[in-house]
Amino acid sequence: MPKNIKVSVLGDGGWGTALALVNLRCGNEVMLWSAFADYEKILQEGRENVKFLPGVKLPTDLRITSDLKEAVDFGDVLVLAIPSQYLRDVIFRIQSFSYQGKILVSTAKGIEKKTCLRPSEIIRSVLGEDLPIVVLSGPSHAEEVARKIPTLTVAASGNLKHAQYVQEYFRDPQFRIYVQKDLTGVEFGGALKNVIAIAAGVCDGLQFGDNTKSGLITRGLYEIVRLGVKHGANPNTFFGLSGIGDLITTCFSKHGRNLHVGRELGKGRKIKDILGEMAMVAEGVDTSLSVHQLCEREALQLPIMGEVYQMLFHDKDPGEVVETLLSRTPFEEWKAFDFSSFQPK
Ligand SMILES: NC(=O)c1ccc[n+]([C@@H]2O[C@H](COP(=O)([O-])OP(=O)(O)OC[C@H]3O[C@@H](n4cnc5c(N)ncnc54)[C@H](O)[C@@H]3O)[C@@H](O)[C@H]2O)c1
CATH class of the missing domain: 1.10.1040.10 (N-(1-d-carboxylethyl)-l-norvaline Dehydrogenase; domain 2)
Incomplete structure (x- = not known):
């Protein structure tokens, strides 16, 4: 396995930003995608996520973009940190880019209105059933994770190898990841x-x-x-x-x-x-x-x-x-x- 990987975090809220920081700590190359070009500019210029994670510095080696194609092309792994009610729209847009062969890490904690689908089901319903999806969850407030407060999470996938991949590359001493199969x-x-x-x-x-x-x-x-x-x-x-x-x-x-x-x-x-x-x-x-x-x-x-x-x-x-x-x-x-x-x- 390579020593580090490229990770694109889609979603610039508190959780996307915290996970981007965890991945930088792990030695991965990271790109953070913002859904809004004007907010991307604020992040680039101020190097702080004032709206969703104030008080935490964003290092200069964190790449930031609002170009979804650029973000999808960049990552070996795509982390989806988008609230569940917006997830389907973003997934629809990803459809026309080269997402095949990449592991998708789903982090939304919700159930979609009307369809009543879970986030991984939304993703599969648009991008296909055979995708490697890992769900990352657990007691993990962004405010604490970003400040290196020890946190324990779980990576779940029907295929344990995919969960273990995330465990291997996203883990640092302050961010401990267990694996399991019950997505x-x-x-x-x-x-x-x-x-x-x-x-x-x-x-x-x-x-x-x-x-x-x-x-x-x-x-x-x-x-x-x-x-x-x-x-x-x-x-x-x-x-x-x-x-x-x-x-x-x-x-x-x-x-x-x-x-x-x-x-x-x-x-x-x-x-x-x-x-x-x-x-x-x-x-x-x-x-x-x-x-x-x-x-x-x-x-x-x-x-x-x-x-x-x-x-x-x-x-x-x-x-x-x-x-x-x-x-x-x-x-x-x-x-x-x-x-x-x-x-x-
Ligand atoms: N914050 C946490 O500590 C935490 C921890 C674990 C999981 N989660 C989950 O991660 C997901 C993201 O939550 P968060 O806390 O980062 O969100 P947030 O409330 O901090 O930010 C809202 C996010 O929604 C995005 N957004 C708003 N309108 C949008 C649109 N039309 N299209 C696409 N994106 C849009 C914003 O750009 C921003 O990235 C949620 O499902 C949440 O439950 C959050």
Whole structure:
């Protein structure tokens, strides 16, 4: 294997920028693609991502472009760090360039509206089923990764060799990567924790205590497992970095955007006003709509995620939501699962 590789990071948000910095630290040659030419200019001239990752210097050896063809041509590996609702558009544009033979690393944590597809499914639906795709996920806030705070993640691919490739080339002492094969479970964990984080934020906004929030997160995990397993995920995955690991970070971190959305909702603010003043994307909002659509299709009841949808899309009052959830009859704690007999697909 070569000592270093060329990596193109598509997406100049907080996460794309942090991953570009990790790759530079690993000795790789890196190009960062911005979707907007005027913002590319700001990045080039100021060498700081003032909008999405302020306070972190961008070294001069980080190449920056807004020419998508140039970025696709450059990388041996293409990292997709684009929020899931914009991903399809970018993938459509990549279609006419030479992406064949390159490993695609998908990092979006969401589920597309209407199609209800996971990011890797969006990519495959446009670029073809046989692509080498690796999903990189886990408790990894950009703000911390960029500042070299030790972080543990997981690279998942149906073909373990592709995940190991990413592990080999993207890893440095502060960015540890485990591998595994359950891409479905890793993507469901990453997307659904954002919806639960909104609910956790509502608990904070209503000034509930640690008991309430811990209980909510635990029952939220149960809902994540239910939906994920129904789609073929391995239940064990949800007890790993991309499941409980990311759920904990998202529900407690000061960097959590979905947590912020929930907190403001809990204080009684309107969702339109909350989102209107955020530059960054809170993926849990759209994902909550996708989860609602999936549950309708599959006649599945997920009470917490259902109530988050009601608050976001039907202005249901958080106080009423609490009443609805607490008046449900409690049943056997993990009744739907017998993990020991699970057979991964
Ligand atoms: N920030 C994190 O810590 C983190 C960590 C892991 C995964 N992720 C995931 O990575 C993905 C990217 O998130 P982020 O935090 O870097 O985003 P961000 O909120 O920091 O930035 C938004 C990004 O969306 C881009 N964008 C806006 N409109 C667009 C359009 N029409 N077409 C293409 N791109 C457009 C912006 O240029 C910018 O790159 C998300 O799915 C997120 O869940 C984020």
